[in-house]
Amino acid sequence: MLEVNGDRLLRDLRDLARLGATEEGGVSRPAFSPVDVEGRQWFRRRVEASGLELRGDGAGNLSAVLACDDPAAPTLLAGSHLDTVPDGGRFDGSLGVLAALEALRVLKEREIALSVHLEAISFTDEEGTLLGEIGSKALAGCLEVEDLESARGGATALAEGMARLGITPETALATARPAGSLAGYVELHIEQGTRLEEAGLQIGAVTGIVGIRSGRLHFQGVAGHGGTLPMDRRKDALWAASEFLGRARRKVVEEFAPGVMNCGALHVRPSAFNVVPGQATLSLEMRHGSEEILDAMEEALLQLAHEAAADLGVEVIFEAAERCPAAPSSERVVRMIEDSADALGLGHTRLLSFAGHDAQVLAPITPTAMIFVPCVDGISHTPKELCRPEDVVNGANVLLHTLLRLAAPVVA
Ligand SMILES: [Zn+2]
Numbered sequence: 001m002l003e004v005n006g007d008r009l010l011r012d013l014r015d016l017a018r019l020g021a022t023e024e025g026g027v028s029r030p031a032f033s034p035v036d037v038e039g040r041q042w043f044r045r046r047v048e049a050s051g052l053e054l055r056g057d058g059a060g061n062l063s064a065v066l067a068c069d070d071p072a073a074p075t076l077l078a079g080s081h082l083d084t085v086p087d088g089g090r091f092d093g094s095l096g097v098l099a100a101l102e103a104l105r106v107l108k109e110r111e112i113a114l115s116v117h118l119e120a121i122s123f124t125d126e127e128g129t130l131l132g133e134i135g136s137k138a139l140a141g142c143l144e145v146e147d148l149e150s151a152r153g154g155a156t157a158l159a160e161g162m163a164r165l166g167i168t169p170e171t172a173l174a175t176a177r178p179a180g181s182l183a184g185y186v187e188l189h190i191e192q193g194t195r196l197e198e199a200g201l202q203i204g205a206v207t208g209i210v211g212i213r214s215g216r217l218h219f220q221g222v223a224g225h226g227g228t229l230p231m232d233r234r235k236d237a238l239w240a241a242s243e244f245l246g247r248a249r250r251k252v253v254e255e256f257a258p259g260v261m262n263c264g265a266l267h268v269r270p271s272a273f274n275v276v277p278g279q280a281t282l283s284l285e286m287r288h289g290s291e292e293i294l295d296a297m298e299e300a301l302l303q304l305a306h307e308a309a310a311d312l313g314v315e316v317i318f319e320a321a322e323r324c325p326a327a328p329s330s331e332r333v334v335r336m337i338e339d340s341a342d343a344l345g346l347g348h349t350r351l352l353s354f355a356g357h358d359a360q361v362l363a364p365i366t367p368t369a370m371i372f373v374p375c376v377d378g379i380s381h382t383p384k385e386l387c388r389p390e391d392v393v394n395g396a397n398v399l400l401h402t403l404l405r406l407a408a409p410v411v412a
Helices: 006-017 034-050 094-109 134-140 145-149 155-164 169-173 195-199 237-255 291-311 331-343 389-407
Strands: 053-056 062-066 075-080 117-122 182-190 203-209 211-220 260-262 266-269 279-288 315-324 348-353 368-373
Touching (some): 006 034, 006 094, 075 389, 094 117, 094 389, 134 169, 145 169, 155 169, 182 331, 182 389, 195 203, 211 237, 211 291, 237 266, 237 291, 291 315, 331 348, 331 368, 331 389, 348 368
Parallel strands (some): 203 348
Antiparallel strands (some): 053 062, 203 368
């Protein structure tokens, strides 16, 4: 059975991890930084050494291409990102790009004829140093001028960073691939959780990336003397907010698993030892793989907020913030991942991704799915991030065979 060259892939991962290496054993290679530029140059040299075609686009995405005989054939993409969060790990992103490169090298060496072009791609700034997923959004044609102007790192920093990569806002906006030119996208990534490890399984077939609903709950009560006001006369906004939190947690656990909610910020006013809180604002975030269930979850939690507020004699209003739709994987590609894992004798399960990835940007325009492999203790985005060598190689082999199934080799 066809397999990747595991030693070569592991060596590549080690070599790349030297660029931006931190004392704690991690990697700091934020997008657009000088060391990101070094990482890109290293990737270029690896592509050139492989004899694959090197390609770049107006959004700074870098690719290795294995073209098939038919110039009009669609392109099957595999990849991830070479950038990291500050003080991040060695595998988040790099694994998917280098495994894709390795899969293409093996197919080139074996001279396997395919009916599609194969492209191993590294997307620009997945982690959002300046503008998250800018590379995949540009390729998918959903990057807007407003995105560039409201970049979280600032429009000026973005323009300067882009200049370092030899691109501009204009070239990024003109990067979209023509409709129908893509045959699919497969991304190998560490799980960044412990579900595979705990189940003793090697491969996760990702059925989708969760959608996110977020907003703020403003509980409005009445401030008053923290000592003289009798307990039963208080309209305490924080009591209502905390009552909501307890009820909401139970509701999500009992009725919306595997969905999750998070209240990560709380602002109380006037915020003093001896004053009853008149106002409490909670940040609320909900994640689930199904838009329908997210609708139900949002409705149920808002209902609970109103009930908690009414019980404590205060008012509540919800101010919606960012929303990101759920991105279901292609069932066909998920099955190919499962079939590939079966053929390789690897244990697998279906999983949802609760973190964002470039795959969620590609999913609406081309058949997409992700392959997860375990990372030790689920640790990610820190120097301790570790994907065991056998998991690196297992993941790359499943990627290779999923690509082969999607590419449907030409029968001579
Ligand atoms: Zn990643």
